[in-house]
Amino acid sequence: MFKEWRHRRAAQRVKPGDGRPLKRFRWWQSLSRALFHLRLMNDDGRQMVYAVDVRHQNQSEGHVKAHLYLDGRHHAESRVPAVFPVQGGTVEVRASSFGLKRCHYVTAEGVEFPLVPDAASAEGRRARLDRGHPALSRWIGFLSVIVLVIGLVLLILQLAEQVTRAPEGVAQYVGTFASPIDLPAWGNVVLGLATVAASTERALRLRYNWLLDGGAG
Numbered sequence: 771m772f773k774e775w776r777h778r779r780a781a782q783r784v785k786p787g788d789g790r791p792l793k794r795f796r797w798w799q800s801l802s803r804a805l806f807h808l809r810l811m812n813d814d815g816r817q818m819v820y821a822v823d824v825r826h827q828n829q830s831e832g833h834v835k836a837h838l839y840l841d842g843r844h845h846a847e848s849r850v851p852a853v854f855p856v857q858g859g860t861v862e863v864r865a866s867s868f869g870l871k872r873c874h875y876v877t878a879e880g881v882e883f884p885l886v887p888d889a890a891s892a893e894g895r896r897a898r899l900d901r902g903h904p905a906l907s908r909w910i911g912f913l914s915v916i917v918l919v920i921g922l923v924l925l926i927l928q929l930a931e932q933v934t935r936a937p938e939g940v941a942q943y944v945g946t947f948a949s950p951i952d953l954p955a956w957g958n959v960v961l962g963l964a965t966v967a968a969s970t971e972r973a974l975r976l977r978y979n980w981l982l983d984g985g986a987g
Contacts, residue, residue, distance in 0.1 A: 780853040781860070787837070787844035792821055800892040801970075802826050806873045806885035810857045818857055822873055822885060824850070824865065836863040861885070866983060868966070869893075869973030884976060896974040911975070914968035918982040921965040924951060 795805050808820040821839040836852040838845045838861065846854055852863040856875070864872035870893075875883045887893035900907040927949040953961065969983045977983075 776851075780848070780851050780862075781855065783852065784846050784848045784854060787839075787846050790844045792823065792839040792842050792844070795888045795890040797890065800895075803891070804870050804873070804893060805888035805891050806893070807888060808856070808861065808875050808885045810875075812857050820845075820856055820861065821888075822854075822861060822863055824863065824870060826865070826869065834865050836865075866969075866973055866978055868969040868983065870976060871973065871978030871983070873976060893974045893976075896971070900975075910971065911977075914971045915982070917964050917968040918972075921961055921968075922982060924949075924953070924961065927951060 795803065802825060804822075804824045804826065806822045808822075810818045810820065812818050819841055821842075823837040823839060824834060826834060833849045835847055836850050836854075837847045838854045838856075848854065848863075850863050850865045851872075852861075854861040854863070859875060859877040862872055862874050862876055863870065873885045875885060877883075887897055889895075889898070899910075931949045972978065972983060
């Protein structure tokens with residue numbers, strides 16, 4: 771029920787577009803923009819080309835906006851999470867701190883299909899790596915998970931140490947806890963950069979886990 775209510779709220783946020791043309795993806799926008807495409811057939815058999823354009827760094831009023839284009843023209847816009855009505859269903863867009871965690875076409879029957887990333891985008895290049903070198907792609911994905919797990923474990927250890935050392939904490943009940951791993955300042959910086967890179971890599975594949983990727987944010 772909550773999911774349906776949230777879905778309706780997102781659909782109500784959609785505003786009509788202004789008809790401006792879709793701008794081509796530029797290489798320097800790799801970390802600041804996501805562009806996905808969807809091809810559908812309308813009732814008379816004509817192909818319709820949708821595009822979802824999200825500018826991660828171009829925030830309005832403190833939130834990210836997703837823009838829907840139809841046949842190259844601005845058709846609608848909404849803050850994320852967004853639910854755009856399209857031919858035969860909806861396009862759902864959700865963002866994380868590192869990119870997109872969802873950009874899917876959901877049919878009226880509930881069947882889901884991920885949109886195709888633009889070939890020039892970072893998501894498109896990551897998808898091309900997955901197609902051309904699947905073994906390497908799997909290893910990169912596995913490494914990203916390992917980095918995030920290590921970061922999460924160290925975070926839990928540090929939090930446990932801080933809580934038990936608080937003047938009026940839980941130490942009087944459970945005793946103090948000393949983390950067995952004490953990274954130097956440079957080690958924490960390196961680990962922080964590695965976790966950001968790992969979550970960004972997963973966002974390029976629309977992978978998201980609230981514990982791993984949410985904790986990294």
